[in-house]
Amino acid sequence: MSLPELSRPYVLDAETIGSFRRDGHVVVRRLASAQEVAAYRPALVDAGTKGRYDDRPLEARDTYGRAFVQMFNLWRHRDEARAFVFAERFARVAAELMGVDRVRLYHDQALFKEAGGGFTPWHQDQFYWPLETSNTITMWMPLVDCSDEMGPMRFASGSHRLGSLGDFPIGDESQREFDRLVAERDLSVASHGPFVAGDATFHAGWTLHSAPPNTTDVTREVMTVIYFADGALVGALDHPNRRFDRDTWLPGCEPGTPAASRLNPILWENADG
Numbered sequence: 582m583s584l585p586e587l588s589r590p591y592v593l594d595a596e597t598i599g600s601f602r603r604d605g606h607v608v609v610r611r612l613a614s615a616q617e618v619a620a621y622r623p624a625l626v627d628a629g630t631k632g633r634y635d636d637r638p639l640e641a642r643d644t645y646g647r648a649f650v651q652m653f654n655l656w657r658h659r660d661e662a663r664a665f666v667f668a669e670r671f672a673r674v675a676a677e678l679m680g681v682d683r684v685r686l687y688h689d690q691a692l693f694k695e696a697g698g699g700f701t702p703w704h705q706d707q708f709y710w711p712l713e714t715s716n717t718i719t720m721w722m723p724l725v726d727c728s729d730e731m732g733p734m735r736f737a738s739g740s741h742r743l744g745s746l747g748d749f750p751i752g753d754e755s756q757r758e759f760d761r762l763v764a765e766r767d768l769s770v771a772s773h774g775p776f777v778a779g780d781a782t783f784h785a786g787w788t789l790h791s792a793p794p795n796t797t798d799v800t801r802e803v804m805t806v807i808y809f810a811d812g813a814l815v816g817a818l819d820h821p822n823r824r825f826d827r828d829t830w831l832p833g834c835e836p837g838t839p840a841a842s843r844l845n846p847i848l849w850e851n852a853d854g
């Protein structure tokens with residue numbers, strides 16, 4: 582089957598860009614069409630399922646393990662996944678939301694919240710990332726229609742402007758800590774659900790986010806791509822998680838040098854920039 586090209590630009594309006602910068606998250610409806618998602622989905626689901634590294638039944642896993650099964654850098658395993666993850670259309674939206682001329686890939690990630698799967702604890706992604714920039718962004722795109730019962734994401738609006746809220750890996754402690762913080766600071770919590778396959782949310786690296794459990798009998802199949810602004814330097818490796826991330830997603834890159842390993846190609850560049 583020949584795959585549809587994902588290069589045709591998606592025109593973002595000023596309101597969408599403004600919402601992202603104000604709230605640290607935004608939804609972009611029908612970024613991919615139902616037909617486009619249907620063409621890529623079989624390969625993404627196959628790679629995402631085969632590559633899972635935790636095979637234990639739901640009941641045997643901890644809170645984080647129950648939230649979803651995950652598989653990273655599908656682009657290195659399947660040509661179809663590479664075409665999806667490297668899509669210029671998606672990368673251009675990421676760049677325009679951040680207001681930068683070039684974006685690089687950090688990594689991709691399939692996140693399948695199984696039928697009966699648990700909640701995703703509140704967390705900040707950028708706690709994990711040794712990147713000296715706040716120009717980081719994740720695209721989160723359901724590959725199936727996603728109802729509010731299937732565990733769509735929730736975002737604490739404006740939390741990206743608070744920067745790092747401490748070293749809390751995703752889990753019970755981050756859930757407790759950030760649940761309290763969201764209430765204490767009276768942050769408004771938004772979900773953009775329900776979604777049709779091909780809608781996408783984008784959130785900044787410091788935006789607090791979580792997701793409720795999947796109470797349906799359908800897996801919430803989601804594909805994510807994480808981008809950062811070209812030119813970002815590698816940050817301090819001052820936590821085991823950040824050392825792990827440097828070794829895994831930025832191999833060979835030292836703190837203070839450009840984050841630009843062979844695993845971080847430029848995915849979109851403004852020809853006029």
Ligand SMILES: O=C(O)CCC(=O)C(=O)O
Pocket residue numbers: 648649692694701706719721732734790791792803805
């Ligand atoms: O899909 C989820 O439940 C959480 C996703 C997430 O944390 C992310 O994409 O950064």
